[in-house]
Amino acid sequence: MTSFLCREYNEGDINSSLLSRMLLIRRFEERVAELFKKNKLPGFVHLCLGQEASAVGVCSALRIDDFITSTHRGHGHVIAKGGDVKFMMAELYGKSTGYCGGKGGSMHITDMSIGMLGANGIVSGSLPIAVGAAYGAKFLRKTDQVIVAFFGDGATNEGPFHEALNMAAAWKLPVVFACENNLYGCGTRLDRVSPTSDLTLRARGYSMRSISVDGNDVIATRDASLEAVSEARSGNGPTFLECRTFRYHGHYEGENPSYLSKEERDHWFAKDPIDLHKNSMLSSGQIDQDSFEILDQKVRKMIDDAVQFAEESPEPDLATALTDVFAEDGETV
Amino acid sequence: MTVISFAAAIRNALAVEMDANPALFIIGEDIGRYGGELGATAGLYKRFGEDRVRDAPISESAIVGAALGAAITGNPAVAEIPFGDFLGMCMDQICNQVAKIRYMSGGQVRVPVVIRTTIGGYMSAGAQHSQSLESWFVHLPGIKVVMPSNPSDAFGLLRSSIQDKNPVLFLEHKGLYSVKGDVPDNTDFLVPLGCANVVREGKDVTILATGAQVSRAVQAAEQLIDEGIEAEIIDPRSLDPLDLGTIIASIKKTGHLVIVHEAWERGGFGSEIAALVSDKAFGSLHGPIKRVAAKNVPSPFCPRLEQSTLPQIVDIFKAALETRSFKFERKENS
Numbered sequence: 001m002t003s004f005l006c007r008e009y010n011e012g013d014i015n016s017s018l019l020s021r022m023l024l025i026r027r028f029e030e031r032v033a034e035l036f037k038k039n040k041l042p043g044f045v046h047l048c049l050g051q052e053a054s055a056v057g058v059c060s061a062l063r064i065d066d067f068i069t070s071t072h073r074g075h076g077h078v079i080a081k082g083g084d085v086k087f088m089m090a091e092l093y094g095k096s097t098g099y100c101g102g103k104g105g106s107m108h109i110t111d112m113s114i115g116m117l118g119a120n121g122i123v124s125g126s127l128p129i130a131v132g133a134a135y136g137a138k139f140l141r142k143t144d145q146v147i148v149a150f151f152g153d154g155a156t157n158e159g160p161f162h163e164a165l166n167m168a169a170a171w172k173l174p175v176v177f178a179c180e181n182n183l184y185g186c187g188t189r190l191d192r193v194s195p196t197s198d199l200t201l202r203a204r205g206y207s208m209r210s211i212s213v214d215g216n217d218v219i220a221t222r223d224a225s226l227e228a229v230s231e232a233r234s235g236n237g238p239t240f241l242e243c244r245t246f247r248y249h250g251h252y253e254g255e256n257p258s259y260l261s262k263e264e265r266d267h268w269f270a271k272d273p274i275d276l277h278k279n280s281m282l283s284s285g286q287i288d289q290d291s292f293e294i295l296d297q298k299v300r301k302m303i304d305d306a307v308q309f310a311e312e313s314p315e316p317d318l319a320t321a322l323t324d325v326f327a328e329d330g331e332t333v
Numbered sequence: 334m335t336v337i338s339f340a341a342a343i344r345n346a347l348a349v350e351m352d353a354n355p356a357l358f359i360i361g362e363d364i365g366r367y368g369g370e371l372g373a374t375a376g377l378y379k380r381f382g383e384d385r386v387r388d389a390p391i392s393e394s395a396i397v398g399a400a401l402g403a404a405i406t407g408n409p410a411v412a413e414i415p416f417g418d419f420l421g422m423c424m425d426q427i428c429n430q431v432a433k434i435r436y437m438s439g440g441q442v443r444v445p446v447v448i449r450t451t452i453g454g455y456m457s458a459g460a461q462h463s464q465s466l467e468s469w470f471v472h473l474p475g476i477k478v479v480m481p482s483n484p485s486d487a488f489g490l491l492r493s494s495i496q497d498k499n500p501v502l503f504l505e506h507k508g509l510y511s512v513k514g515d516v517p518d519n520t521d522f523l524v525p526l527g528c529a530n531v532v533r534e535g536k537d538v539t540i541l542a543t544g545a546q547v548s549r550a551v552q553a554a555e556q557l558i559d560e561g562i563e564a565e566i567i568d569p570r571s572l573d574p575l576d577l578g579t580i581i582a583s584i585k586k587t588g589h590l591v592i593v594h595e596a597w598e599r600g601g602f603g604s605e606i607a608a609l610v611s612d613k614a615f616g617s618l619h620g621p622i623k624r625v626a627a628k629n630v631p632s633p634f635c636p637r638l639e640q641s642t643l644p645q646i647v648d649i650f651k652a653a654l655e656t657r658s659f660k661f662e663r664k665e666n667s
Contacts, residue, residue, distance in 0.1 A: 067406065069402075098439075099438075099439065100437060100438050100439030100441070101439035101440070102439075103436060103437060103438075103439050104437040104438060104439060108437035108438065110434075110437070110438035110439070110441050110442070111441075112438070112441045112442060117402070117405060117406070117442075118434060118437070118438055120430075121429070122425055122429050122430070125398075125425055125426070125429060125430055126430075127398070128394055128395045128396075128397070128398020128399055128401070128402065128426060128430075129398050129399075129401050129402035129405075129430060130402060131395060131398065131399050131402060132398055132399035132400060132401055132402020132403040132404070132406075132410070133402040133403065133405070133406045134402070135360075135387075135399055135402070135403050136402070136403035136406050136407060136408040137406070139358075139384040139385075139387075140356060140358055140384060140385070140403065140407075140408045141356075141406075141407055141408065147402075159394060160394040160395065160398065160425070160426075163390070163392035163394050163395035164394075164395050164398070166390055166392065166395075167389070167390060167392060167395045167399065170390065323440070324435055324436045324439060324440035325435070325436055325474050325475055326435070326475070326477075326498075326499045327435065327440075327443045327444075327498040327499055
């Protein structure tokens with residue numbers, strides 16, 4: 001059984017790894033917003049600008065052979081688990097070189113080679129899938145793999161969320177339920193549609209260990225994740241991990257998020273996850289402004305290359321629209 | 334050959350496949366210690382242990398989703414939903430997850446999931462425990478739909494479904510569970526999906542019947558002999574994949590088609606067959622395609638009321654006579 005950290009996270013210099021992954025997500029999402037505005041991308045996209053720390057903090061605690069499931073707002077999770085921005089961008093362009101050959105799009109990016117079981121367009125839809133992957137790991141394959149199910153606050157009001165938490169708790173499955181609480185389900189604030197804003201209450205209803213962290217603090221999120229992952233890996237069952245965070249853009253690009261007040265946005269801008277981590281590294285002398293600029297240039301170049309790769313890639317062959325509905329006999333994946 | 338019940342055939346198929354593939358597991362409500370709501374999994378818990386025969390909470394979404402999550406990470410799964418009427422509780426998992434995950438991922442995953450459930454009426458179980466909802470899933474790309482009509486097919490089709498690398502919805506009529514029949518002892522015995530069974534040969538009318546309607550069609554065919562009509566009966570066994578070739582070949586011979594299913598007539602599987610036949614064999618038809626199906630109402634409780642809404646042998650008999658006696662008249666447009 002392979003058991004090494006995702007290659008993106010260097011334990012010897014974890015702070016730099018966390019910074020560069022968060023920055024990669026930030027620049028990727030900024031570019032996607034720009035490309036969307038220019039009508040370069042078909043369909044629609046949901047961006048996770050402002051939520052970079054929860055994706056990176058959680059995934060930095062995982063091994064490459066651990067699994068994650070994700071949501072409609074999944075770009076950050078793919079990148080944090082070690083996804084390749086070239087194949088992601090190509091998928092967003094609907095190109096043949098994209099992760100899913102152009103058949104999935106933004107909401108369905110999957111990369112089985114890094115244990116990314118798929119983003120999901122249905123709120124709460126992936127939670128039962130994560131439970132099943134965990135069941136197989138614990139009871140059938142008998143590995144010590146851990147499964148992280150990412151979802152938002154909105155999913156906590158869906159039935160499958162409750163079914164999945166109950167099942168995982170009943171059988172002490174190795175799942176980390178990573179709830180990115182960005183306060184809004186689409187355009188509706190959680191406290192208007194839920195009797196409590198304390199989402200850990202939901203987990204306690206299933207006798208499940210719960211942790212609530214400042215999801216904009218990547219170190220706090222990573223530490224909480226390490227604890228949750230360690231519990232899961234050692235057979236002590238699931239953890240509900242609430243990462244309190246905020247998304248800067250609307251539910252989807254092109255939406256006017258007028259429901260987010262200026263005060264609220266200013267409050268969260270002041271605790272930007274990347275600034276927080278960068279400033280902490282600056283003040284402790286782990287990085288200087290010049291080296292940050294160099295890192296940023298490197299990251300921007302990766303995004304430029306990804307866009308170029310996507311734009312130069314061929315459209316999918318029309319015949320591929322009719323393939324992959326079923327696996328054929330003898331096919332190996 | 335051994336004579337066993339339909340339920341025993343299901344149980345044997347599960348056992349044979351679990352023996353053959355140690356990665357396979359089954360999950361569902363009451364399937365373990367209890368032995369299955371209708372007894373289909375009796376004994377498997379003792380034989381294979383709790384990890385592989387898992388009693389689940391009453392959480393249909395999580396059951397189907399768990400089967401899916403395990404399947405794409407290396408463990409083929411059979412999920413049991415006690416009544417097909419409950420498929421609505423896990424419709425998202427079936428429709429948006431199980432049936433689509435391979436396609437959406439560009440073929441990165443295989444989905445060896447079988448969802449077994451029971452269907453059907455004629456037992457005063459009321460409107461929420463009597464339905465035959467196969468057409469919902471025939472409509473849906475990405476999941477195969479299988480409907481056995483006898484113990485032998487149940488055994489062979491379930492084994493093929495479990496061995497398939499793709500999602501299969503396996504629909505077992507409750508009324509068939511106690512029906513007994515010959516099942517081959519040979520452990521190599523499989524019934525491939527997409528291969529119709531010509532239950533009875535005849536030259537005058539084709540009767541296509543599914544699931545528990547096959548035996549009604551056979552009885553109707555016996556009565557039709559007295560009318561000088563030899564009916565050919567086809568059981569498609571799997572609705573997707575569909576063995577259209579066998580159906581078309583039969584219609585080319587008989588020139589007449591009666592479709593019998595227990596599901597509602599409107600938008601039912603029969604509508605699809607009628608459209609396909611009109612497209613592929615229009616010139617061979619000598620009469621209208623007749624459908625014998627449930628009336629378009631929820632299933633009533635009172636036995637007499639329920640019987641009045643569901644297909645009866647006499648309905649099949651009459652439909653065959655009607656299409657046989659049809660006289661073609663061309664009316665000029667005025």
